[in-house]
Amino acid sequence: MRVERREDISLTALLIAPFAAIAVALALCAGLIAMAGVNPAAAYAEMLRGAFGSRLAVTETLTRAVPLIFTGLAAAVAFRARLWNIGAEGQFYIGALVAAGLGHSLLSGLPAPLAIALVMLASMAGGAALLVGPALMRLRFGVDEVVTTLLLNFIVILFVGLMVEGPLRDPMAFGWPQSVPVAADLRLPDLVPRSRLHIGLILALAVAALVWLVQSRTVFGAETRAAGLNPRAAAFAGVPLTATLVKVALLSGGLAGLAGAVEVLGPAGKVTTTMSPGFGYAGIVVAMLAALHPMGVVAAAVFVATVFVGADAMSRATGVPSFIADVIMSVSLLAMLTALLFTTYRLRR
Amino acid sequence: MTEPILELDGITKRFGALTANDAISLRLRQGEILALLGENGAGKTTLMNILFGHYAADAGEVRVHGRPLPPGQPRAAIAAGVGMVHQHFTLAGNLTVTENITLGTEPLLRLDSRRAEAKARIRNLSETFGLPVDPDARVADLSVGERQRVEILKALYRNARILILDEPTAVLAAPEAEQLFRILRGMTATGLSIIFISHKLHEVMAASDRVTVLRGGRVVAERRTADTSPAELAELMVGRSVTRPRRAAHPVGAPVLVARGLTVREGHGTPLDAIDFDVAQGEILGIVGVSGNGQATLGRVLSGLARPLAGTLTFDGRDITRLTPRQAVQLGLGRIPEDRHAEGTVGDLTVWENAVLERLREPAFSTRGFVRRAAARSFAAELIRRFDIRGAGPDTRTRLLSGGNMQKLILGRNIAARPRFLLANQPTRGLDEGAIAAVHAELLAARAEGAAILLVSEDLEEAVGLSDRIQAIVKGRLSAPVTAEAADARTLGLMMAGIWETRHAG
Amino acid sequence: MTEAFDILLNASLWAAVLRIATPLIFGVLGALVCERAGVLNLGIEGIMTMGAMAGWLTVYWGGDLWTGLLVAALAGLLLGLLHAVLTVVLGLSQHVSGLGITLFGASLSYYLYRLWVQVGDLPPTIEPFQPLHIPGLSDLPFLGEAVFSQTAPTYLALLLVAVTAWVLARTPLGLALRMTGENPHAVEAQGLNPVAIRIGAVMAGSALMALGGAFLTLAAFNSFFPTMVQGRGWICIALVVFASWRPGKALLGALLFALFDAFQLRLQTTVEGVPYQLFLMAPYVLSILALVLVARRARVPEALMQPYRRGER
Secondary structure, eight states: EEEEEEOOOOHHHHHHHHHHHHHHHHHHHHHHHHHHOOOHHHHHHHHHHHHSSSSSHHHHHHHHHHHHHEEEEEEEHHTTTOOOOHHHHHHHHHHHHHHHHHHTTTTTSOOOHHHHHHHHHHHHHHHHHHHHHHHHHHHHHHOOHHHHHHHHHHHHHHHHHHHHTTTTTTTTTTTTTOOOOOGGGGGGOOTTTSSSSBHHHHHHHHHHHHHHHHHHHHHHHHHHHHHHHHHHHHHHHTTHHHHHHHHEEEEHHHHHHHHHHHHHHIIIOOOTTTSSSSSHHHHHHHHHHHTTTTHHHHHHHHHHHHHHHHHHHHHHOOOOOTTTHHHHHHOOOOOOOOHHHHHHHEEOO | OOOOEEEEEEEEETTTEEEEEEEEEEETTTTTTEEOOOOTTSSSHHHHHHTSSSSSSEEEEEEEETTETTOHHHHHHHHHHHEEEEEEEOOOTSSSSSHHTTTTTTTTOOSSSOHHHHHHHHHHHHHHHHHHOTTTTGGGGGGGHHHHHHHHHHHHHHTTTTTEEEEEEOOHHHHHHHHHHHHHHHHHHHHOOOOOOOOOOHHHHOOSSSEEEEETTTEEEEEGGGOOHHHHHHHHHSOOOOOOOOOOOOOOSEEEEEEEEEEEEETEEEEEEEEEEEEEETTTTEOOOOTTTTHHHHHHHTTTTSSOSSEEEEEEEEEEETHEEEEHHHTTEEEEOIIIIIOOOOOOOOOHHHHGGGGTSSSSTETTTTEEEEHHHHHHHHHHHHTTOTTTTHHHHHHGSHHHHHHHHHHHHHHTTTTEEEEESSSSTTHHHHHHHHHHHHHHHHHTTOOEEEEESSSSHHHHOOEEEEEEETTTTEEEOOGGOOOHHHHHHHHHHHTHHHHHHO | OOOHHHTTTTTHHHHHHHHHHHHHHHEEEEHHHHHHTTOOOTHHHHHHHHHHHHHHHHTTTOOHHHHHHHHHHHHHHHHHHHHHHIIISSSSOOHHHHHHHHHHHHHHHOOOHHHOOOOSSOOOOOOOOOOOOOOGGGSTTTTEEEHOOOOOOOHHHHHHHHHHHHHHHHSHHEEEEEEHOOOOHHHHHHHHHHHHHHHHHHHHHHHHHHHHHHIIIIIOOOSSOOTTTTHHHHHHHHHHHTTOOOOHHHHHHHHHHHHHHHHHHHHHHSSSSOOOOHHHHHHHHHHHHHHHHHHOOOOOOTTTTOOTTTTTT
């Protein structure tokens, strides 16, 4: 048996791939759940109920999906241009830190919408700056950006710790390392009353649509795709590879930074070193499940949020360790990667 | 008549819809040199890859000394005494000659390689067969000719009795090629049997005992070399008489592109060394030479991808020494790249995207940063119609086009812009005769419309047929031009061997 | 200044250097073996986590320490096989597959640990490897404490550096492995199977990585806790580049790195008024700097990250 290239990409296979991958992941993880002495079907039902069983659960799942949409877009945009940004976690934290830093004092004199927009832009700039470094290091010195962006994650989180124990420390937090809360009028308005769901969701959907528009309809989008698929041919056609990669880095880092800002201005209200349960890394899973398509990112983000929120509820009800959510996610990623192969290759004999 | 040492019997191999080999049978006798002649795509390389076990045939059998070889196992082929010299060398540049040769010859779990023995044997083989090479040299530091010797030594080291060489002269200059064939002849004297693959008639005539001609995946003829003629072989190989268009006499205008003292450094080398040339309006200037003598760099400079260290390049009197690809498109310098897959097109984009990729920023194809998709699609549709690009619509993924149709797309997007200058870098490499004729006709039509064309080609017939004047490139230096009329085979041979320099110096 | 000097002259610093370097030596050797065969293994972080958990659990369940190391290596072998199937057999993106393996190895370790181990206020502990007392050598002044009072796995790591260096440079197997990383087509043309060689290399390398993880729970600490690998895997990936893919230089890189780490740990306690996070950042910053300094000059295996499919060029 061997794999052979298909003559054309199979669109059917591309549409089925994520569902097949998720099915495989759930089937494999059923074994792990059974090892805990719990009926997997019951556990999955519990997960679904936990994620969608009540108004509160639905809003909670969607709230969790918001940052995942942003980090998923960040990964999708970068991966499409073959820029391996694994640093969305760090860029998220920089965005969060900038938002908390600006949000608690400096901008309180301005009208709220303007101030919020400024905070978001500043957070995006922070995230963008964090990725431009590795992008330039790759272009100038040939340093693999995977390693540098990963290492920067650790550096940034330590830096956040330094800030929340130092200059940004909240003196009212009984010694917990957390920042001063952002001003109340800078917090994002609720979308659904008496829930944590905020208008960040609308923003996330709008940004996803915008990213899709840029990728599929603009000169920049076309040049980026060409550069990602065949850099030599793109350079021959006059696409400036360096500038394109830097722009992609700005966009990707900015999106991850925006995730941090929205999380701080939305449900969190402050920054802590544990505020992200791996939003940056989960963004990679989201992007892959979406086959790097911006609108697919939205759906994939809701799926991953469902797994996270549902697994917490399931864990409380059944005692299965909630780490099962991370296992499901990682197996989905590997399964999706394999499934994508069959959109361009087929098995022979 | 001696027993055949090697027999291929009814070999059939399909790749999807394409039948690369269709029930091919051939025999090789001991001490014989058999030439496998055919055009690109005739199935020669596929056949040899089956013989060596890189591919498994769908049907048929390979027998060495009457014993069948298990399919798909290079190891079995090697053990049976078959050695292969690939066209694209299978060497590791970072490793030494000895390491490249001895790989796979010792039991893998031996605790200490016997390197001294290996080196002694390599030296011995080098001397016996006249293949000098330093066993301790890093392969990356060797010349192309030396690398080929390493490939041959690899086979000899493993006691090959049958040697297969795939297009062995593609990378060699004429004197080197002659020397290679002398060495091969010497090998047959020691009992080796040799198959070499070629599409060059003159070397088949000069070096083989027998010729098998392949066309479209089938054996169309088998001849004793002494009993055939180049004319007969040419007709057998092509199968029909396709006549390439001929250049008509035509007045040339003022110089359009002028290079003076153009020099490029890359790493330690100087791939272009103070070259001068002019291309005039309505003229085709041919640059001929064996591959790897600076053609690629010349192509990169004229495409805006490499910066000269010294010298000037002017276009209609304007300095374009520091050309960028975008500037080239804006100024009307058309560019047909050397490698249509790696540089000419993005295979996973559609035909329309590839048609307009280099002019995306022009108002015709975008407004305020948004692509004018309808305009781009209709431009692509127009190219498809006008340049007879088959099997494609504007939304077809470019990967699916055949080489010839891909080349027509590239040619079309350049010629549609009515360029003042056109760089045609190996424009017909790997195409079949029909596509070659179409490309030649388009180049001559552009010339008739007044374009200045620089044709870089390794195909002498093509260069002589199309060019008004010809210069040879050897080790990054250009010869003085000769007119097409003065370019007989002897003159060109001397030029490509770099002989002009001594004459001019004297 | 004199403070720094005092720290450097202290034998306990050098003992700590070897201890800190040990997991890095295992990890960097593992990454090196994979990459020399042409496969980037970003699964390292998850494989080390799995090794740490599997080794610890074996001992917690009553196995002896060497069995723990063995089980860790087997766990690494399996994750390596998974990475090899995805990247070598199927030819998938080595970047994405590696990250997937890391997420999978880490999350599965945490899940199984929580499933099988009752965790109270403090994580349960085991009796780890103790420093060896080598008669004569351990009693030497300075060197005795600095070099000859380590735990057995540290000496194993040093031995493996020599073994790896020898195998790569002097044996036919090593030649085949290096050639696979340079040009797999050449390997096939000589009758060997580059796919099998790559699978073997990735599995062996992953086993080494897992040993590095196991050292953390079986020698450096005595318990397992999530996130304990702390980016050591990524640092190993950087160290391979720094070492230009050579085992000897890799050892040197790991030692230099550990020296820096041990030094900053001691500075933390002696220098007042500098936030401890700045010290903790230093190793990561150092890794990035090292990459920038050497990346241009590094001699990368030519076929690194290039999938090999028979008959496709």
